[in-house]
Each structure stands twice: as structure tokens, then as C-alpha cells.
Amino acid sequence: MKVLAIMKRELQSFFFSPIAYIVFAAFMTIVGYLFWIVLATSKMATLEPMLYNAAFILLLASPVLTMRLISEEKKSRTIELLLTSPISPAEIILGKFLACFVLYCVLIALTLQYPLFMWHYAPDLDWGPIISGYIGLLLLGAAFISVGVFASTLTENQIIAAMISFGSLVLFWILGWAKHAFENAFGQMISNLSVFDRYAEFLRGILDSGNVVFFAVFTLTWLFLATRALESDRWR
Amino acid sequence: MIEMQNITKYYDNFRALNNFNLKVEKGEILGLLGPNGAGKTTAMRILTCFLPASSGKASVAGFDIFDDSVEVRRRLGYLPETPPLYPEMSVNSYLNFVGEIRELPFGVRKQRIGYVCERIGLDAYRDRIINTLSKGYRQRVGLAQALLHNPEVLILDEPTVGLDPNQIIEIRNLIKDLAQDHTIILSTHILPEVSMTCGRVVIINEGEIAAVDSVKNLEKNATGRPTWKIILKAPESFDWQSIVNKAPDAQINDLVQADTSEFKLRLNKSEDFDDLFKVLTKENCVFREITPIKATLEDVFLKITHGEERKENA
Ligand SMILES: Nc1ncnc2c1ncn2[C@@H]1O[C@H](COP(=O)(O)OP(=O)(O)O)[C@@H](O)[C@H]1O
Ligand SMILES: [Mg+2]
Secondary structure (H helix, E strand, O other), X not given: OHHHHHHHHHHHHHHHOHHHHHHHHHHHXXXXXXXXXXXXXXXXXXXXXXXXXXXXXHHHHHHHHHOOOOHHHHHOOOHHHHHOXXXXXXHHHHHHHHHHHHHHXXXXXXXXXXHHHHXXXXXXXXXXHHHHHHHHHHHHXXXXXXXXXXXXXXXXXXXXXXXXXXXXXXXXXXXXXXXXXXXXXXXXXXXXXXXXXXXXXXXXXXXOHHHHHHHHHHHHHHHHHHHHHHHHHHOO | OEEEEEEEEEEOOEEEEEEEEEEEOOOOEEEEEOOOOOOHHHHHHHHOOOOOOOEEEXXXXXEEOOOOHHHHHHOEEEEOOOOOOOOOOEHHHHHHHHHHHOOOOHHHHHHHHHHHHHHXXXXXXXXXXXXXXXXXXXXXXXXXXXXXXXXXXXXXXXXXXXXXXXXXXXXXXXXXXXXXXXXXXXXXXXXXXXXXXXXXXXXXXXXXXXXXXXXXXXXXXXXXXXXXXXXXXXXXXXXXXXXXXXXXXXXXXXXXXXXXXXXXXXXXXXXXXHHHHHHHHHOOOEEEEEEEEOOOHHHHHHHHHHOOOOOOOO
16 A cells, blocks of 8 residues: 555654664653652652653654654655655655654553553552553654644755744643633633643543544644645645 | 647746647657756656646646546656655665555566666666665666656656766667657757657747757758868968859868868758869868768757857858
């Protein structure tokens, strides 16, 4: 399938660039540090603080992983190969998204050592919030990556793409503050868009279908916009 | 096989193509010739569905490029100005990827990659990382990519640009060889390239078609009367007037060197040259050089693109 071909090639090229390795190493170091520091200070078998802080590291890391996706194709003119092949922009975007998401899943899977470690010493560990937390982490990653894919379709400059997605992600984080600023319906409406408030609910063990739908719609919307942006390159 | 009707393309307010009409028959090699910025790449990008035209219609193999874009793309092989290569991949895995997005099933893919690599002379390079290949071999990989799905139509944008003379000859021969199985459009700003590879030429200037003809006709029309350049050593007593009598259009330059004379002759028919030759030998002239002057495509090109009346014996 053509989507799989795009995905496979993208994953291959991730492993040829040092960026993926650097992101992996940095993420694992910081998360490891967070885990031990939280454990040492709270002495509680909870993963919530680690997972919550991991989200901020991912906010920094995911623009770095996504910045090259389309920008690089534009820069090296390989976009001409893709767009003159019998493959649709939607398939290209989906393949790129999946490649990055697979990488992300591997990254997240590596952190499973910490709950397993805890479980070893605290056999009565409450798995509920951990499982829902990981589900939240996957949904959050999909959302981050979709914003990054979109940003990457806008420019052939990877750094600019990274800045755009980083800026947008920060915006979706601080939107949550609106509910403290305007204590009315408007503030509530805006803070509903905050991905972090919703993510925090997953960490507390609340698997709310509204939140799942929100992340799915959020991700699909950005992927749709990315598809349109890629198409509009042609129509310029 | 390929048809463009009244294609016009604007980039914002800049008109890159104006009322472009083109028809290419099956099995033809058509050359798009024009200076840089003439609109060759734009025309090709429109045909390959990479860019939309602002107005006009075009079809490839009977499929409209707007309404049946996917069908058109299935039938096209395209080598853009910059070969679209992923530098970190090996030739083999790159071609495999292209085969996948070109919808070739596994078995066919393997077989086509083998065939194309052999035909293009990439057999020994299949495991090489593209990054490590020379410019000539990258161009070949680009060509292999365009050929992989055995398309009816090949569109090659300046396929020999940036190559060294040996590589240019190899790629040209390859293209001529490919014409047996494919309809080809290639663009170039190098004149001899067209006369060497193409059957028919479209000369583009500033987005407009300035001339369409076979290479032979274009050259013939520009040549006009037969012309020779002659350099000879004549005895001091030589009567230059006798040449002028024989050939009224002859231009006799001043002595180029102490003992040689260079002149150019324009004759009404080739046979006149025979008479003149006899006179000159009888007068004990020693010939240093005799060159028939053929108008090249270059003359045609300059004439058309600059509207200049170039002297045929210039
Ligand atoms: N994307 C673009 N935006 C604006 N102008 C362009 C673009 N691409 C090409 N042009 C202009 O259109 C003209 C034709 O370009 P092109 O088709 O690339 O010419 P050629 O391939 O014959 O050298 C040039 O003047 C070029 O500057
Ligand atoms: Mg060009």
C-alpha cells in the first residue's frame, strides 16, 4: 500500500539522521531523572507526576521529530516525485503522520520500564491511572504530531517548521489558563481547547469519551489542514 | 499522445506561458528548446500535473490532466530538473520505494528494477548509497526512476545539464535508445542537444512558441544559399577580381596573415563551387581550409528569439 510505502521510507530516513537518536536519548535521560526524583521525594508509587512532566518534554521534542517531514521533501525537490506519482496528498500526509507516530510509540514504550519497576516493589500498584495515563499520552502524541505535520507543509525551512509547531503547541497549552482569566462561558470555551487539561484527566484515571473524541477530532483536523496545505502548493 | 491547447500559466501577475499549443505523436522525441526562463519547466510541470494551468486544456494518452490526473500520472515518467533523490537511500531501496508508490506489485517491481538498472547501466551500483554517487550516476538513477513503471510518456527536464561531455553523450544515447518504447519530451537550452536527439523541436521564447518544425527543416530554411569559408595561400600576382567575377557574393577579407587570404563565398548553387575551385587551382593557389558553412540551430534560434536578421555568412 502506498501509505505504508511512505511510512516505511520515512522511518528509514529517521534512522539515518542523528535527530531521532538525540531526541530519544534526551527524552529517556530526562524522564529517567524525573522518575527517580519524584520517587525519592514523594516516596509514593504513583506515575502521575512523571507522566505529566513527560508531556512538556514531548512538547519540546515533537516539533524536532516532525519538522523535516514535508519541509525536507520540498527542499530536496523530492516532493515533485511524490506529487507526480499516482498518490494523493492525503496518503502522503497519512504516511508521514504514521511514521512519526510509530517512532513516538517506540519512545513511549521505552518508559514502560518505570511502571514495571514500581510494580516489582509495590505489587498492589493501581494500574488504572497508569493505563489511562498511557492512553492519554498516545493521544497527546498524535495531537502534537499532527500539528507538526501541518507546520511542516507550510515551509521548506525545517527550523521555521519547528518554530511554528512549537509555538502552536505552547498556545494550546496556555489556552487552559483562560478559565482563570475570564471566569465565564467564554473562558470555559477557550480552555476546552487546552490539550493539557484534558491530558491531566487521563492521568487521574478518568477515561472520558469526550476527551478521546476531542483528541481524535483535533488530530484529524490538523491532518486535514496539512492535506489541504500540500494540495494548495499545486494551486499556487 | 500528448496534447496541450491554449495553455496559459500565470505566477501571480507574471505570465510564464502564453497560449501554448502542442501536439506530440506516439513514438516521437520532441525537444523543447529555449533560453533559461523561457517556460520549459513550467510547461512540463503542467503536463505532469505538478502545477495547474491558469487556463487551457491538456491531455496525455487521452486522459485530461485536470479531470483524470491520477490516470495521467500513472502513464507518465518524469525526470525533474533536480533529480528527486533521497540521498541516504541505496539505489535499490530508492527504486523499490518508487515502485511502491507507482503501484507496481512486488514481483513486477523486482523484475522492472532489474531490467531498468541493466538498461541504464546501474547494475554495479544497486547497493550504493545515492549520496556517494557522481552527478552522472545520480542523473541515471533519476532516469531509472522515471522509467521504472514503463510509462507511455517520458518527460525529461534538461536531462544532461551539469554533466561532463562523456556523460552527456551516454545520456543522449540512452534517450535515443528509449525512444523506441516511449514518447519523449525533453527540454534543453543546449542547441546541439536537440539536433542530436530530437525529431521535432519547439522553440519557446518568453512563454510563447516561436517555431515548431523538424530539426532538418529548421536548418534547411535558415541555411539559404550554399556558403563556404575558404582560406588559401595565393601567389602574389593573383587576380582577386577573378573570384569576384565567378562569385559575385564573395567577400574577400584582407590578408589575414602575410601569405594567406581568408574569404567567404556565397553561391547560387553548389555546382558553381566546382568552377571556382578549378580557377583557383589553375592559379596555383594552395588551399589551407575549405569549410561549408551550415546554419546551425543556433542561428535559427537567435534569429527567432531575437528577431535579428542574421547574415547567412556571418
Ligand atoms: N514558482 C514560481 N513563481 C514565480 N515565478 C516563477 C515560478 N517558477 C518559474 N517562474 C518564472 O517563470 C518563468 C519561466 O520559468 P521556467 O519554466 O522555470 O523556465 P525554464 O525552465 O525555461 O528555464 C521564469 O521567468 C521564472 O522566473
Ligand atoms: Mg527549467
